[in-house]
Amino acid sequence: MIKTLADLNSGEKGIIVKIEGGRGLVKRLADLGLISEQEVEVVRIAPHGPFAIKVRGTVYALGRGIAKKIYVNVV
C-alpha cells in the first residue's frame, strides 16, 4: 500500500517509491541516501513535528513537510 512517510507510525517501515519536490530538495535527500527502492524506518515522531527516520543505519530528522513528499510502499 502506498502512503506518504508522514502517514506511517513510529516503528513502521516503507520502501521509497517516489519523492516529490524541487530538484534541490530531491538531490539533497538523495545525497543522504533517500532514493527510490530504499527502505526507510520511522524511528520516532515528535508531536505535530518532525519525523526521525532511519536510512542505511543513520537517523535523520525530517520536517513533517518533507515527510509528506516522500511516498513509500508500506512493508
Place this chain on the structure above:
Amino acid sequence: MKSKVAISNREVTIALAGNPNAGKSVVFNQITGGNQIIGNWPGKTVERTEGWINYRGKNLRIVDLPGIYSLSTYTEEELIAREFILSGTPDVIMNVIDASLLERSLFFTLQLLELERPLILAVNQLDMAESKGLKTDVNTISKLLGIPAVGIIATKGKGLNRLLTTAIELTEKREEVKPPAYGGEIEQSIKGIIDSIKNLYPEYPSRWLAIKLIEDDREIKKLPFPEEVLEKVEFLKNELEKTHGEPVEVIISSERYALASRIARSSQYYVRTRTSFSQGLDTILLHPVIGYITMGIILFVAFGILFEVGGYLSWVLEGLFSYIKPIVLRLPFSGLFNDLLWNGILSGLISGITIALPYILPFYIFLAFLENSGYLARIAFLADTLMHKVGLHGKGAIPIIMGYGCNVPAVLGTRVLESKRERIIASFLSTLIPCSARTVIILGLVGVFMGPWWALIIYLIDLIVIYTVGYIMNKYYPGETPSLIMEVPDIRVPVLKPTLRQAWFRIKEFLTIALPYMIGGSLVLEIIKMAGWFEPINRVLSPVIVRWLGLPAITGITLIFGVLRKELTLILLSTFSNTTNFSLILNPRQMFIFSLFTTLYVPCLATIAALKKELGNTNAIILTLGEIILSLGLVGILNQILIHFLG
C-alpha cells in the same frame, strides 16, 4: 608550493575529508596535537582548522575540511571542500569514515574518488561498529575501491601511525587513481562526453567534468562550453531521464549508492544485532513527553550552574583587576590621561575579559559538549514544531538557547541556519533573550527586592514578546521557512580536547568582535563623564525616562552606559545613589519596569558588532532601531497600565 627543494623535504599537505560526526576532528587533534590554528576560510564564515607536525622527518600540514555529506554544491561547506581538493594544494586526501555507517560514508568516498586525487581511507570508529555487532573487513574495502585503507579508533589513538605512514607512502608512489565505474548506460553517457571536453579545462579531471555536466552541477554549468557539447549533454540527460523516470542527478546519486552498498555488503556483516546504548537512551531523550521534561531539566540545571560559576569567577577576576587600578592611577602621566587610560580603555578591556572568561567560556564549553555529544541535534528535533511558529526550523532553537548565556555567540550561532531570512529572524529573537548580564539585573533587582515570582514574570513576558515578534516576522517577512533536514547522530561521550579547543576558538572570536567595541565605547563614555554631560543627558532623556517610563531621571545616563554592558545599569545606579538598597530609590513598579526595559531596550555594543558582522551594516541598524522602538512602545504602555495597580 612550487619550491625547488627536493621532493622528499617538501611539506606534504594532507586534507582531511569526511561526513559530519565521522570523527574527523578527533583524528585531526590526535595527529597534530597542540600545533594548530583555527580560523575561517577566506571570505567565508566556515571554520578552517590547520595543523602542522613533523612526522618521521617529514613536515606534514593537515587541513581539516568542513564535514559534508556530498560534493555537490548545495552548501558553502561542500563548495569549499571541493574547491580546495581540486586546487591541487593537498598532496593526499584522507577520507575519515564512520565504520558503523559504512554505506553512507562510501557514497562520499566514491565522489572523492571521482576527483582522481591520491586518496586514503581511514576507517574510523571500528569499536562503535563492533558494539553495534558489525564486523568490518578493511582489506576488502581497500581492494574494492582500489585505494589504501587503514582501520583506526581515533578516540583511542589506535591505527594512526599506520595511517600517517601509508599516507606518506602514497605521496611518494604517485600512482594513478582510478575513478569508480558506474552502470552501463551512465558509463556510455560519460564516455560520450569525455572525448568532446578532454582538453577544455585541464585543471579538472575530464571524467569528473563529464559527470558534473550530466548532473547539472551549478558551478560547472557556469563555465563556458561549446554549443555542441551542451547539446550533447542535454540529449544524453534526456535519454537517461526517459529510461529511469527520475531527475538525472538523482540517477547518478543512486548509482553511487548502489556501488557503495555493494562494497559495504561485501566487506561488512552483522555478527549479532542488538539495540545500541544510544538507541536505548533515545527512548527517553526523544520521548514526546519525557523528552521535553528532560530537555527542560538539563538546560535549567546547566544554566543555573553556569550562572553561579560565572558569578563566582567574575568576582575573583574583578578582585584581581582591582589590584591593578592603583598602579595605573599612580602612573607618572597627568591625571586626565590616567583617568582616560583606566576608566576608558582599561575598564573596557576588563569588561570584555570579565564577561568572556567567567561567563562565556564555560558556556561555550557546555555548548561544545552538547554539540559533540549529539544532544544538540535532539534539542533541534524536539523544538522543531514550536520554532516553525516563529519562522524557524528546529535548528533555530540553538541560537535562542545560546542567547541565555550571551547574545553575541547566539547571533554568531545563527550560521547553522540555511537562509538569510532565518538568520535575520533568529538574530533578532536572540537579542531579545535575557543573557547572563541581564539575568544579574533581573535577579539582583526584581528577584531580591520583589521576590522570585516577579522575576519569573519578567522572563515570561520576555518569552511572550519573543514569540509574538517571531510570529509577526514569520507572517510578514517574505519567504518560507525551510523544513528540517538534519542528521541525528548517536549519543556519545565527547572527546575532551577537541571540545575544549572548539570552545577556545569561539571565545577568541568573541573577543576579536566584541573587545574593540567595548574599549571604544567605554572611552567615549569616559569622555562624556569628563565633559560633565551626565546632567544634560539626563535632562534630555527625561521626557522618555520620567514621563513615559516612569523612572527616576538618574536612570537615563545608566541606560546609556548599559549599551556597553547591560549590568552597568544596575552598578551605576548604585554608584550614583550611593546605596545598594535599591528600594530607597525605586518603587516596585520602577524596579519591574527598569529590569524589563534593560532586558529589551537595545542590544549591547558587542551584540551590535556581532549583528554587523553576520548580517551587514543595514540589517544591524534596522534590528537595533527596531528593538529600541519595540521596547519603548511596549514597556511604556506596560508602565502606564502598572501605574494604576502598583502606583
